[in-house]
Amino acid sequence: MDFSEQELKTAYRTMRHMRNFDEIGRREFMAGTLPGFMHMYCGEEAIGAGVCAHLSDEDYIASTHRGHGHCIAKGCAIEDMALEIFCRQDGLCHGKGGSMHIADLKKGMLGANAIVGGSAPLAVGAALTAKTRGTDKVSIAFIGDGASNQGTVFEAMNLAVVLKLPAIFVYENNGYAEMTGVDYHCGSGDIAARAGAFGMPAHKVDGTDYFAVYEAMAEATQHARSGKGPVSIECIAPRWYGHFEGDPQSYRTKEEIADLEKNRDPILLFRDRVIAETGLTQSDFDAIDAESLEHVEKAMAAAKAAPQPEPADLLTDVYEVYD
Amino acid sequence: MPQMTMREAINHAMRLEMRRDPEVILIGEDVAGGRGCPVDDVEAAGGVMGVTAGLFNEFGEARVIDTPITESAIMGAAAGAALTGMRPIAELMFADFFGVCFDQLYNQAAKFRYMFGGQQGAAMVVRTMIGAGMGSGPQHSQAIYPIFAHIPGLKVVLPSCAYDAKGLLIQSIRDNDPVIFCEHKMLYGDKDEVPEESYQIPLGQARVVREGSDVTVVALGRMVKLAVEAAEALEEKGISTAVIDPRTISPLDVDTILDSVEETGRVVVVDEATPMCSMASEIASMIVSDGFSSLRAPVKKVTAPHTPVPASPVLEAEYAPTAARISAAIESVYAYR
Ligand SMILES: Cc1ncc(C[n+]2csc(CCOP(=O)(O)OP(=O)(O)O)c2C)c(N)n1
Ligand SMILES: [Mg+2]
Numbered sequence: 001m002d003f004s005e006q007e008l009k010t011a012y013r014t015m016r017h018m019r020n021f022d023e024i025g026r027r028e029f030m031a032g033t034l035p036g037f038m039h040m041y042c043g044e045e046a047i048g049a050g051v052c053a054h055l056s057d058e059d060y061i062a063s064t065h066r067g068h069g070h071c072i073a074k075g076c077a078i079e080d081m082a083l084e085i086f087c088r089q090d091g092l093c094h095g096k097g098g099s100m101h102i103a104d105l106k107k108g109m110l111g112a113n114a115i116v117g118g119s120a121p122l123a124v125g126a127a128l129t130a131k132t133r134g135t136d137k138v139s140i141a142f143i144g145d146g147a148s149n150q151g152t153v154f155e156a157m158n159l160a161v162v163l164k165l166p167a168i169f170v171y172e173n174n175g176y177a178e179m180t181g182v183d184y185h186c187g188s189g190d191i192a193a194r195a196g197a198f199g200m201p202a203h204k205v206d207g208t209d210y211f212a213v214y215e216a217m218a219e220a221t222q223h224a225r226s227g228k229g230p231v232s233i234e235c236i237a238p239r240w241y242g243h244f245e246g247d248p249q250s251y252r253t254k255e256e257i258a259d260l261e262k263n264r265d266p267i268l269l270f271r272d273r274v275i276a277e278t279g280l281t282q283s284d285f286d287a288i289d290a291e292s293l294e295h296v297e298k299a300m301a302a303a304k305a306a307p308q309p310e311p312a313d314l315l316t317d318v319y320e321v322y323d
Numbered sequence: 324m325p326q327m328t329m330r331e332a333i334n335h336a337m338r339l340e341m342r343r344d345p346e347v348i349l350i351g352e353d354v355a356g357g358r359g360c361p362v363d364d365v366e367a368a369g370g371v372m373g374v375t376a377g378l379f380n381e382f383g384e385a386r387v388i389d390t391p392i393t394e395s396a397i398m399g400a401a402a403g404a405a406l407t408g409m410r411p412i413a414e415l416m417f418a419d420f421f422g423v424c425f426d427q428l429y430n431q432a433a434k435f436r437y438m439f440g441g442q443q444g445a446a447m448v449v450r451t452m453i454g455a456g457m458g459s460g461p462q463h464s465q466a467i468y469p470i471f472a473h474i475p476g477l478k479v480v481l482p483s484c485a486y487d488a489k490g491l492l493i494q495s496i497r498d499n500d501p502v503i504f505c506e507h508k509m510l511y512g513d514k515d516e517v518p519e520e521s522y523q524i525p526l527g528q529a530r531v532v533r534e535g536s537d538v539t540v541v542a543l544g545r546m547v548k549l550a551v552e553a554a555e556a557l558e559e560k561g562i563s564t565a566v567i568d569p570r571t572i573s574p575l576d577v578d579t580i581l582d583s584v585e586e587t588g589r590v591v592v593v594d595e596a597t598p599m600c601s602m603a604s605e606i607a608s609m610i611v612s613d614g615f616s617s618l619r620a621p622v623k624k625v626t627a628p629h630t631p632v633p634a635s636p637v638l639e640a641e642y643a644p645t646a647a648r649i650s651a652a653i654e655s656v657y658a659y660r
Pocket of ligand 1: 064065066114115116117143144145146147148172174176177178239243352392394416420423
């Protein structure tokens with residue numbers, strides 16, 4: 001395996017953080033302590049982790065409503081994210097954005113996004129910054145299978161090809177757009193082929209396989225950083241939970257979900273393969289599990305206890321309020 | 324008379340119209356739900372808020388049409404179908420998403436009748452969800468209907484109770500112009516006496532929710548019940564407050580408002596939308612222009628501030644007007660000498 005033990009541990013920790021963040025978030029949401037919506041990334045962790053492993057703070061990502069995993073992979077502090085999903089005063093967006101709008105510009109994280117398809121044009125804009133300034137930075141748009149049908153996404157892909165921008169369109173095909181299946185909503189059924197038809201290299205990989213995502217992204221970043229223009233990668237990784245917490249998922253079978261948790265858990269798949277192919281052992285991973293759980297629990301507890309925004313905060317960060 | 328929630332009343336209105344007129348179709352995201360899924364349990368779905376539940380089962384896939392996430396095409400398809408004689412109801416899940424698809428509405432559908440010399444308007448309804456209160460954040464909570472009212476050719480409906488919602492929606496479906504039908508997400512569960520049978524409420528006819536002789540409150544959408552709450556509380560202090568619900572903001576029933584102002588001379592306009600270029604300012608301006616001689620105090624506006632809607636529930640609670648803020652405004656115009 002072409003990875004150092006450190007790299008493998010980091011990748012695993014990132015995915016475990018994502019899982020813990022959403023599972024604990026889910027627990028809090030169900031207990032009524034978390035406001036707004038909670039979109040779980042469980043089952044899709046290898047995508048965010050495999051993609052962002054190739055990025056530095058100076059590269060950009062534009063995310064989606066299902067953005068917690070992307071934030072963690074891009075290096076946002078879990079403490080600050082936790083404060084934001086609890087909408088606390090010291091959160092990354094001071095509680096004004098919440099779960100669907102976590103942004104951390106210092107980390108090149110250009111925002112989760114509650115408008116489906118909103119990420120792609122923004123990522124193209126950041127790619128334009130990179131190209132105009134003559135840097136080798138890249139800009140990633142995370143796009144759901146449902147979002148892949150938006151006009152904004154098609155326009156963004158074409159513009160990126162026309163301007164030869166260092167943009168990478170990462171499609172997270174989790175099988176569903178809310179309660180509609182991809183076989184129904186995506187006419188051609190092949191998101192990668194559709195992206196390729198815009199005139200860019202288009203990969204399709206198993207999004208539950210960290211290494212497959214990593215490899216595709218290695219090629220994509222090399223292409224984009226060397227000025228050859230955009231790339232797209234379709235990652236297939238089925239959604240485990242409902243569209244958001246509280247979705248009863250009557251449109252799915254219990255067997256499908258149980259099978260995913262048993263056989264398509266990206267974290268377990270990673271762990272099994274690494275143990276089989278390297279010197280890392282179960283106890284190495286168990287240690288990371290324990291450490292991650294403690295870290296995330298602590299961050300969430302601290303966030304829950306942190307102060308709410310003050311009423312006067314309502315009127316800050318606008319140039320004029322006309323009240 | 325049966326009790327219905329606003330959710331049920333809206334569902335019922337669509338059902339009755341779809342039974343009556345085969346050219347009424349429903350198109351939007353997850354209006355059926357379950358398409359292309361392992362279990363086609365569409366009866367349980369019917370939109371993220373369950374407003375269209377059961378319509379797919381009754382009318383089938385030819386008339387209850389789930390789309391990909393593709394708002395521009397939804398609006399355009401509705402406009403094109405309307406131009407060719409159908410009566411589509413397009414559902415835009417959250418009004419915030421108009422940002423993605425406005426062209427097909429305001430440059431296309433809204434202008435057909437005028438621009439094509441009166442040949443045909445777009446007899447379409449866009450049902451959409453508005454408003455703050457669920458902690459849904461800046462891109463899922465806006466009350467952006469004043470933007471629609473600004474555009475000639477669009478009609479804009481803003482029901483405040485289940486009874487009105489049913490009658491106004493049936494009327495909107497039969498109307499020959501494009502109607503934006505704004506459903507407040509915090510009102511879906513509110514119950515009311517609603518007749519089983521079909522009935523229509525004309526567009527452009529306000530409802531006097533409460534008579535009163537000292538102060539007139541004009542309130543929109545979810546603000547109506549808060550205004551009534553404030554008015555009832557002030558009754559004890561001897562202030563008699565009329566509450567008027569315009570029900571449709573375009574066309575706007577100015578006469579009913581002016582009649583009340585003639586009696587009271589004191590006005591508070593309450594709206595959840597932001598204050599600049601708003602319905603609140605428009606209504607205030609009409610009263611000042613056409614009812615100036617009746618006025619005994621400056622017209623007062625109670626609105627959201629000129630900010631996006633914050634995600635924090637603590638800040639969101641400060642954002643939209645409350646009964647307490649409305650009461651304070653009523654008292655201040657009442658006390659004005
Ligand atoms: C413009 C717009 N249309 C519709 C929605 C409502 N909505 C939120 S998420 C979602 C499904 C998105 O599906 P997909 O892109 O596959 O992402 P996933 O939720 O599966 O991660 C929809 C329809 C929205 N937020 N924005
Ligand atoms: Mg999806």
